[in-house]
């Protein structure tokens with residue numbers, strides 16, 4: 276596995292692979308790898324000939340008072356893990372490489388980014404689409420893999436790829452979970468013992484919502500499902516609901532009556548400081 280720190284070097288490598296007819300797969304990350312990240316890298320390897328993983332804690336997607344400085348980092352471990360799943364290039368630029376002193380151009384999101392996480396993290400998704408655009412231009416991938424864990428982010432990136440006509444296939448990888456159902460996240464390391472136990476309420480409430488939808492009767496009001504979810508989460512004194520919503524799985528518009536396109540999205544603050552997200556379709560296979 277090769278470590279690359281500059282955009283020019285990565286572009287050169289990608290051009291060379293492209294000229295040999297090789298398909299390039301990209302996995303953008305902020306590092307501190309867990310099984311969720313590694314699953315994305317394996318998925319990229321399965322749908323391309325060469326895998327580029329990027330490791331960059333992107334400052335423009337953090338708001339004032341958020342955890343940019345505290346964000347967990349372990350380069351040595353990340354390098355070993357990426358290599359172990361067959362990544363060809365680990366791209367780890369410095370902030371100056373991605374945002375030079377005079378950098379001022381940004382990609383701007385639209386309606387999809389205004390609600391849910393966008394409402395509590397203003398500017399966050401503009402930072403995300405700006406860095407993703409830069410990473411696309413640096414790595415020139417044929418396919419890029421993102422996690423369904425960040426459901427709104429995935430929808431916004433798909434929208435951007437359509438809007439800007441990027442010739443890149445976007446794959447949304449299913450959420451990878453801990454044994455008790457908690458969605459894996461680098462931010463789970465912030466949880467203390469009690470917080471970690473309580474954090475299972477996100478997945479529990481998702482399962483309850485799916486069971487409620489499965490049992491009916493229909494039509495079923497989305498407000499009823501959202502209320503069940505919020506009440507379950509609030510039973511845990513460590514947890515505070517940031518948002519609970521039932522939305523259309525593509526437009527992310529709130530729905531009134533649940534149907535097979537309805538998706539539960541939720542964000543919960545644990546111990547007042549760790550903000551966790553989860554999501555899932557109301558209609559499940561069984």
Ligand code: AMP
Nearest residue numbers: 304305306311421422424425450451459
């Ligand atoms: P991050 O390093 O948190 O920015 O995440 C990098 C990529 O990994 C994003 O596309 C995330 O959606 C994805 N990801 C993070 N956690 C998970 C998970 N538990 N399951 C699936 N994908 C994930």
